[in-house]
Amino acid sequence: MDRRFFIKSSGVVLASFGVMNAAPSFLQRTVLGQTRERITGRRKTLIAIFQRGAVDGLNMVVPFGESSYYDLRPSIAIPKPVAGNAEAAINLDGFFGLHPSLAPFKSLWDSKRLAIVHAAGSPDNTRSHFDAQDYMESATPGVKSTPDGWLNRYLQSKRDPENSLFRAVSMTQTTPRVMQGKAPTLAISNLADFNIRAGQNSANVQDGFEAIYDQTVNDVLGGTGKETFEAVNYLKKVNPSQYQPQNGAQYPRTPFGNSLLQIAQLIKAGVGLEIAFTDIGGWDTHVNEGSARGQLGNLLQQFSNGISALYTDLGQRMDDVVILTMSEFGRTVRENGNRGTDHGHANAMFVVGNSVRGGKVYGQWPGLKNDQLYEGRDLALTTDFRDVFGEVARRHLGTSNLQTVFLGYSTSDVKFKGFLT
Secondary structure, eight states, X not given: OOEEEEOTTTSOEEEEEESGGGSOHHHHHHHHHHHHHHHHOOOOEEEEXXXXXXXXXXXXXXXXXXXXXXXXXXXXXXXXXXXXXXXXXXXXXXXXXXXXXXXXXXXXXXXXXXXXXXXXXXXXXXXXXXXXXXXXXXXXXXXXXXXXXXXXXXXXXXXXXXXXTTSEEEOSSSOOGGGOSSSOXXXXXXXXXXXXXXXXXXXXXXXXXXXXXXXXXXXXXXXHHHHHHHXXXXXXXXXXXXXXXXXXXXXXXSHHHHHHHHHHHHHHHTSOOOEEEEEEOOOOOXXXXXSSSSHHHHHHHXXXXXXXXXXXXXXXXXXGEEEEEEOSOOBOSSOOTTSSOOBXXXXXEEEESTTBOOSEEESOOOOOSGGGSBTTTBOXXXXXXXXXXXXXXXXXXXXXXXXXXXXXXXXXXXXXXXXXX
């Protein structure tokens, strides 16, 4: 007796595997896992997005109510909100506004699905991109010897009853620092090309994966490798190139937009995705940053269009999804001589989801007067990024032991900002 297995809500049919016992073991777990989730509750998913290069948070979430902002940025400041001016900041609360290229975020803000945490970041004072990204992804500021990333430690701290191969997926060429560690993860650069990497030590699987499977699975890859190849075959059969976004969502036709589209596809396929990661670079705006238009504005447009499309595409599934953005540090308050900004300190983070207490900028605003700046040049830090990560880990993902996730740091409910229900 043959069966066809339908991937829940994906609109794509998986070719017949024959009887259930002939299906790959990971798929059997997926099908059974979907049944369990319907009985015991739905799986929560975190989508983490890293803005690599240090985005200018002061031009992204604009403190237009602060006169010093305009004094220190005579050529690149975003104008105060003015009705009919498409190049002015988008008013949020009478003090903060969005860069005009973030217009797709306004509806999320109005519906209270978008929260902002400002003046957040690392207590370490490094202005090195490499070190700051390492510290943020390991969640151990100032410590370079930490062997694993905080998301991997989260995976280690909480057992997955379905043992899903797709529990943690990074839509990147290689496994990012934040997901490296003992817990199994996948880095997939493109579902359609099946360029897949399992964990941080496995060989890259590109063309002719069936032949590689036949030659190596018994000798080198073992059981995990076998299931990885089964996963590749599974993705091939559901034909990712035929995926159609829902609810009129239109993703940017860029690598970033494509990575978000594929994350949505994995969520809809019901393969047990719990942690998804991707990144977008180009934020190191030392020269000709631009104001409403230009280098920063173009990137922010792609960034907001992508996240807005992801939210729209997932629809009601956003009840169980939180999108969290981060960047290694902010930029100087004063513009430099090249109409850009240099490496700074604190920054802004976005949190999106139906469980978010949105429509609010969280965190204590330190001010931009000279005596309020960090080292006389940067936005001062008032929220440790680990407290933002910790709130997501506890209140959304449900980890019970934050100390094993955030090594050497005591985060707790009293330090949370309250942006999640």
